[in-house]
Amino acid sequence: MNTTQLLLSLRRLHQHIRERVVNACEEQAGTTLARVSEQHRDDTLYAIDRIGEQVILEFIEREIAVHVPVIVICEGMAQGSTVLPAGTREQDARWRIIIDPIDGTRGLMYQKRSAWILTGVAENQGQEPMLQDIFLAVQTEVPLVKQHLSDQLWALRGQGTQGRRYNRLTGEENELAARPSQAKTIDHGFATFVRFFPGGHTALSELEDTVLAAVLGKAISERALCFEDQYISTGGQIYGLVMGMDRFVADLRPLLRQDNRLCCHPYDICTELIAREAGVIICDETGEPISCPLDTRTPVTWIGYANATLRNTIHPHLEQALKKFS
Incomplete structure (x- = not known):
């Protein structure tokens, strides 16, 4: 599996999580999704968080780890990470994949604001990778139930930022260009x-x-x-x-x-x-x-x-x- 194939797989993973979470928001009351599922030292996990987490390991094991061993880093895991396929030694993994299944849980579970699925990938070589070692990143919007558009952005190091805007009603995707502000001041x-x-x-x-x-x-x-x-x-x-x-x-x-x-x-x-x-x-x-x-x-x-x-x-x-x- 090369990096292009990895990117496509991660985009599909994000789309799958997005669909599962939006469906849950449509079918369940906000109070149900806002129940505290687990209290960690560094954060609180709510019922809605578990939806994305349930998808991740199954998808990565089926779509990615069958081709190349990886370390998955995600909040909610017993040790903060796991190696796939099961039984693989950590030093034998090719990539480290760090994931936040739902970033923005609190706003989404009360249907106030979109949340985001976040993923970064670094080579698993030599010393423990740092943030600047990430060479591939993907983030996908989990929209509100009443919102029909959802954005997805990604980047490969040295290749710029790309994006797509997905229409939940028609299934169409259109190109989305990054456009940071060129303002010279923060006035207004x-x-x-x-x-x-x-x-x-x-x-x-x-x-x-x-x-x-x-x-x-x-x-x-x-x-x-x-x-x-x-x-x-x-x-x-x-x-x-x-x-x-x-x-x-x-x-x-x-x-x-x-x-x-x-x-x-x-x-x-x-x-x-x-x-x-x-x-x-x-x-x-x-x-x-x-x-x-x-x-x-x-x-x-x-x-x-x-x-x-x-x-x-x-x-x-x-x-x-x-x-x-x-």
């Missing part, structure tokens, strides 16, 4: 400091006000010069940057929260290759590429800038503010 655009959950809001809000005041000037308190979007889905935020909806996103929770469990993890950010291949700048708080292992537990700080001009304008102020608040 979306610029978000992530704070999804209770705890740490005071420090995050103070940091946000400090940075935005430096970037926008005193007018920050006089007019709504920029806006935020607390989309509880890292994949959804990556999509927003790629498609020109968002200009700046900063998820600094690991730096400013005492409890790092409620923050971004590698499986949440495993499709950042899609953004980088589209021209979006994704980095850590120092401005360097994100460096984290492909696991389900490591806290991840990440920042996304739609273009280099925004990065050059905002990042110096952000670094200065972080020195103060750290």
Whole structure:
């Protein structure tokens, strides 16, 4: 199996999960899907999460692992990962496939907002692969029941970002082009400091006000010069940057929260290759590429800038503010 065949298989996997999850949302009440299924140290799994998880291992074993052994990394697994076919030694696997079956569970289970299926693939060679070793990434929108269009994006390293928009009513797919914002400022655009959950809001809000005041000037308190979007889905935020909806996103929770469990993890950010291949700048708080292992537990700080001009304008102020608040 080559990388092109792997990409096609992963796209089919995503489409299968999307169909199963949307059908469940149509057939079951939101309160049923919102039941807590399992409480992990780093996150909560709801009933809706189990739908995607049930599909993954069966599909990969049938469609991929029969051709090449792989390590599957996914939240909800006993050890955080498993090797397929069963009985294969970890060092004999060719690829590591990290998956988030549903990123954005909370919004989807209450039918407030789309969720995303996220997958990244790295070679399983030498030392344990890191996020920057991912050479293939796919993310697929799980739409609301009332929504008939669903987007899918993917990237192979060095080959740019591609996409398709799927019509659930007709079955048609149309090409979808990445188009990050080319705006030179965040004026009248979306610029978000992530704070999804209770705890740490005071420090995050103070940091946000400090940075935005430096970037926008005193007018920050006089007019709504920029806006935020607390989309509880890292994949959804990556999509927003790629498609020109968002200009700046900063998820600094690991730096400013005492409890790092409620923050971004590698499986949440495993499709950042899609953004980088589209021209979006994704980095850590120092401005360097994100460096984290492909696991389900490591806290991840990440920042996304739609273009280099925004990065050059905002990042110096952000670094200065972080020195103060750290």
